[in-house]
Amino acid sequence: MVNHWLTARPASPQTPYATRDLTPAGAPITSRSMAIREIISLPDKRLRLISEPVKAITPEIRALADEMFETMYDAPGIGLAAIQVAVPLRLITMDLAKKEGEKEPRVFINPEILSSSEDLSVYEEGCLSIPEYYEEVERPAKVRVRFMDLDGKIHEEDAEDLYATCIQHEIDHLNGVLFVDYLSKLKRDRVMKKFTKAAKLAAK
Numbered sequence: 001m002v003n004h005w006l007t008a009r010p011a012s013p014q015t016p017y018a019t020r021d022l023t024p025a026g027a028p029i030t031s032r033s034m035a036i037r038e039i040i041s042l043p044d045k046r047l048r049l050i051s052e053p054v055k056a057i058t059p060e061i062r063a064l065a066d067e068m069f070e071t072m073y074d075a076p077g078i079g080l081a082a083i084q085v086a087v088p089l090r091l092i093t094m095d096l097a098k099k100e101g102e103k104e105p106r107v108f109i110n111p112e113i114l115s116s117s118e119d120l121s122v123y124e125e126g127c128l129s130i131p132e133y134y135e136e137v138e139r140p141a142k143v144r145v146r147f148m149d150l151d152g153k154i155h156e157e158d159a160e161d162l163y164a165t166c167i168q169h170e171i172d173h174l175n176g177v178l179f180v181d182y183l184s185k186l187k188r189d190r191v192m193k194k195f196t197k198a199a200k201l202a203a204k
């Protein structure tokens with residue numbers, strides 16, 4: 001079964017400016033001080049770093065998570081690992097809200113896969129660090145995951161469907177693994193070559 005991965009798919013028709021720019025009375029005012037960070041992409045070698053555990057939830061970690069959400073929503077994407085904004089820490093932001101306009105922001109600190117199902121599922125994956133490239137990847141259909149939230153609380157959850165695929169994809173980033181690593185050598189070489197060439201052209 002092939003499911004569709006939502007990363008960086010073309011946005012649905014936008015609300016006209018007239019209504020989009022209005023902030024309803026009582027709506028939370030989003031801070032304008034938050035910054036959108038640059039997302040690093042192939043062939044940047046930092047994507048191969050093993051990220052370090054987060055030792056304490058400091059104001060800097062909270063600010064990093066806020067900026068990662070800003071960056072992820074702006075891209076747009078559904079998951080982002082800190083290393084993708086060049087910070088080698090084990091922190092992931094994710095939002096798998098299904099409905100347009102709804103937000104379900106989630107933060108995963110020092111996440112670990114505790115167990116994986118034997119049955120597999122296939123999703124067409126994409127990655128904000130490998131823009132506009134999509135391929136089908138087979139992964140365990142269900143995983144049990146343990147992580148800390150921004151309040152320092154430890155959670156254990158069973159993830160399935162898109163959640164299972166997304167958390168595995170993002171935890172891979174913390175270990176320097178990219179979804180193209182699961183493809184055939186031929187496909188991987190082709191995509192690596194394409195991005196290396198594009199980076200060389202951009203540097204000229």
Ligand SMILES: [Zn+2]
Binds near residue numbers: 169173
């Ligand atoms: Zn990715």
